[in-house]
Structure formats: structure tokens, C-alpha cells
Amino acid sequence: MPIIVNLDVMMAKRKMSLNELSEKVDITLSNLSILKTGKAKAIRFSTLEAICLALNCQPGDILEYVSEKDPRIFG
Amino acid sequence: MTNRTDFIIKALHVVSWIIFIGFCIQTGTLVFNYIFSLINPAATHNLYLGLNLSELYRDNKTTYTLLFSCIAFLSAMKAYLFYLIIMLLSRLDLLKPFSLSTAELISKVSYQILNIGVVGLITHQFAKRLAQKGINVQSAEIFWNDSDTFLLLAAVAFVFAQIFRKGIELQNENDLTV
Numbered sequence: 001m002p003i004i005v006n007l008d009v010m011m012a013k014r015k016m017s018l019n020e021l022s023e024k025v026d027i028t029l030s031n032l033s034i035l036k037t038g039k040a041k042a043i044r045f046s047t048l049e050a051i052c053l054a055l056n057c058q059p060g061d062i063l064e065y066v067s068e069k070d071p072r073i074f075g
Numbered sequence: 076m077t078n079r080t081d082f083i084i085k086a087l088h089v090v091s092w093i094i095f096i097g098f099c100i101q102t103g104t105l106v107f108n109y110i111f112s113l114i115n116p117a118a119t120h121n122l123y124l125g126l127n128l129s130e131l132y133r134d135n136k137t138t139y140t141l142l143f144s145c146i147a148f149l150s151a152m153k154a155y156l157f158y159l160i161i162m163l164l165s166r167l168d169l170l171k172p173f174s175l176s177t178a179e180l181i182s183k184v185s186y187q188i189l190n191i192g193v194v195g196l197i198t199h200q201f202a203k204r205l206a207q208k209g210i211n212v213q214s215a216e217i218f219w220n221d222s223d224t225f226l227l228l229a230a231v232a233f234v235f236a237q238i239f240r241k242g243i244e245l246q247n248e249n250d251l252t253v
Binding site: 027031032034035039040041042043044047 | 248251252253
């Protein structure tokens with residue numbers, strides 16, 4: 001999918017663990033893992049808002065559009 | 076899931092088992108009586124619950140075998156249909172109903188109903204031809220009388236199977252929405 005989730009990058013920048021984020025955002029670890037690994041098909045605005053609040057960032061810092069021709073997606 | 080729905084599902088399960096066993100017995104009896112009728116032709120007067128194919132037997136043994144095969148095959152297919160329904164009811168989880176195995180079973184059920192309807196119609200046409208020749212096979216009509224109903228049911232089951240597949244897609248999407 002051309003939408004890349006950079007959650008792990010933002011978490012590393014803020015030095016926040018998955019458990020900590022899970023507690024702050026109040027979503028399960030498995031759902032966070034789905035989001036982090038790029039398996040998610042959709043993200044609710046409420047979830048995005050909570051993540052942005054916890055990581056003190058903008059939605060654009062977490063989500064990124066990359067063209068299908070970009071080697072970052074298809075190697 | 077309410078207690079009432081749970082009760083209805085369990086009742087349907089029991090009823091399906093009873094019908095399945097009934098059709099198995101019917102198929103077994105038909106096959107046994109066919110073999111017996113070849114040894115003792117007098118048995119053709121009452122093969123199964125008043126099924127009288129003595130005229131056909133006297134006229135042509137091959138046609139008799141063919142019609143009897145159709146009747147036994149229809150009975151066996153109905154038994155298999157109820158076996159599929161039993162499987163469907165035992166695997167059905169009303170808390171999370173949209174699973175791939177359930178969808179596949181519903182598709183199989185719809186195709187099986189269609190097969191029964193088609194074989195029933197073919198047998199009906201075959202019996203009509205025999206009647207035109209003056210051979211009385213009216214006593215066997217109960218075996219294919221419901222073929223129109225099965226065709227209609229097949230269409231309904233097929234539409235239901237397609238809707239169910241869409242339901243699986245929606246559930247998958249919902250499961251992957253964070």
C-alpha cells in the first residue's frame with residue numbers, strides 16, 4: 001500500500017516504548033502492532049488524534065504517501 | 076446471542092440430524108430393494124413406501140435401472156445436503172459468524188440445492204417421457220415433485236452466500252481498523 005506508517009520512527013524519536021504508547025493512547029498492543037507493521041487497513045481519527053497527542057506530533061509525521069514505484073515499498 | 080436464538084439453532088441442529096438419518100435410511104433401503112428386486116421381481120410392486128415400478132420393470136430393465144438410479148441418487152444428494160447443513164450449524168458461531176469456512180459451506184449448500192433441483196427436473200422429464208409411452212410411474216413422483224422448490228431455494232442460498240462473502244470482507248476491514 002502506498003501509505004506508510006512511520007509510527008516506529010516517531011516512537012524512537014520520542015524514546016517511547018510500545019507499552020507506554022499503548023497505555024497513553026488506550027488501545028491494545030495488538031492493534032498498535034497492526035498499525036506499526038503496516039497491516040492496518042484504516043485508522044480512526046480518534047486514534048490518530050490520541051497518537052498525535054501522546055507523541056506530540058502531526059498526522060503527517062506518522063503517515064506518509066510513497067509512490068508505488070518507490071523502492072522503499074517494493075524494493 | 077439470545078437464549079431464544081441459541082434454542083432455535085440447537086433445535087434446527089437436531090431436526091437436521093433426524094432428516095439426515097432419514098434420508099440415509101431411505102437411500103440405503105432404495106439401493107437394497109433395487110438389488111432385491113433384481114433377484115425377486117415381485118418386489119417391484121412395493122419397493123419403498125408404495126413405490127410401484129413393476130410396469131417399468133416388465134417393459135425395460137435398463138430404463139427401470141436408470142429411473143431407480145435417479146431416485147436413489149436424488150435421495151443420496153438430499154442426505155448429503157443435510158450433512159452439509161449439520162456441518163454448517165455445528166460450525167456456526169453467532170458471536171463471530173463471518174468466517175471463511177462458514178462461507179464455503181453456504182456456497183456448497185447452494186450448489187448442492189441447485190444439483191438436486193437440476194437432477195430432479197431431469198428425472199421429472201424422463202418420467203414424463205415414460206408416461207407418454209403409457210408406463211405408469213406416478214407412485215415415484217414424490218421423489219422429484221419438489222425440484223422447482225429446490226431451484227428457487229438454490230437461488231436464495233446463492234444470493235445469501237454472496238452477501239455472506241461481502242460480510243467477511245467487511246469484518247476483515249473492521250478487524251484491521253485501528
